[in-house]
Amino acid sequence: MRAARRRADAGPPARGGERRAAGGDVATRKRVLGAATRLFAERGFRRVTVRDICEAASANVASVNYHFGDKERLYREVVEAALETVRGFADQAMNAGLAASAEEKLVHYVRAHLVRDPRSAAARRGSVLRDLFRHELSEPTPIGSHIVEQALKPRLRYLATIVEVLLEGRASDETVQDCVLSIQAQCLLPVAAPVAFDMAAPRTRAELERLARHVVAFSLAGVRARTP
Amino acid sequence: MRAARRRADAGPPARGGERRAAGGDVATRKRVLGAATRLFAERGFRRVTVRDICEAASANVASVNYHFGDKERLYREVVEAALETVRGFADQAMNAGLAASAEEKLVHYVRAHLVRDPRSAAARRGSVLRDLFRHELSEPTPIGSHIVEQALKPRLRYLATIVEVLLEGRASDETVQDCVLSIQAQCLLPVAAPVAFDMAAPRTRAELERLARHVVAFSLAGVRARTP
DNA sequence: GCCTGTATAAAACAACTGTTTGAACCGTCA
């Protein structure tokens, strides 16, 4: 990304051919992608070196550039995959509760953010995006705002529909937005700022359940207080 | 921090003598400190180079190491100064409202976080710490947890005393902590995650005032809902 | 006057970074 006289486009068969013919196993590319996913989620884009990734993947230093062009395109692919995972996941959750009341949907929404079972594979993959997002918070890059656009905004829109119902459709757009922010803040902060709360915030599953119930009760009362 | 065979301790007269005798003006050290404060607040520790700082301060590359030992100790001094500024500032705010009701204190607390007058010098210096803190969120370092310890924890304790009164002293410690988290989350998120809200969140002074009023109303109702 | 200690400047250093190179490897197919 820094050096380079000009080139950047040698690599594999144009990425899209996807055939990966010769006996060389497909494994390397996948191993690199996996290691990169784990490391980027752990430390963020800048604090991971190409050498770290390749070592973790038992691959040569050149493999990142060979298979992905450069470090940034590798990162984009990691982010894209994480977004894809979460997308299906979230659509499903939103559709599953179509028949539920607004209160029940709120319960579901809050719990989905605050209490995740770390043993579930889906949650573990979801946490990759969450970690990537957290790192992006302090270093705004084009990719960071892409995550916001793709993952956060749809959630905010969904939450707004819930809040509108809770407000009985009688409140202004501004009030809806304010309530959405209040609720989302409670869902996001323990995630966005673990440093700030790892001493005060709950850790065990049961405590997270309690916190989720609290956030729902607190927020329902808050929203009702703003109902005209 | 990376290179260096061993040494790291030449520098000025042991830092503490503070006499800075000869005609060479004291200015350089101060200029470097000022530039570093601005740049660290803007971009965080890792994304600022010693050369950036020295160029901004119109000083030689060596001046950071000469006057502060190394980049990290310069950073610590910046953080320490910002903490000191905010400390007096916060103590004063807390004492000023001793006679106020819990509701009034809450109003004051929320407004202090959400609506700051950028024209006030105190607020501008306070925002340095806020920015440093924001950058620390995603890269936990010893210094980051030091900021939490020195700046955030006292606020949480203060907020807890307010909430206890609002709960009429009848709620459990857990409930108090939950409410504190709900309120602090609303105060902190627009700060911690501007990326997430710069499209949805208010920007003008008047909008921030409105948001602050909302957060107070929302939170008061939330707390009351949790009063036994 | 000279010597001493502080401050600044320019250049060099060593480690680290992303990237590129050129040779070697190894299946496939003619």
Next chain:
DNA sequence: TGACGGTTCAAACAGTTGTTTTATACAGGC
């Protein structure tokens, strides 16, 4: 078998970073 094409590898490259060195300027004490 031998050329071919995708893949891997060790080494090198060029730029950046924090830090150190060496030299110089300049004040005050003797």
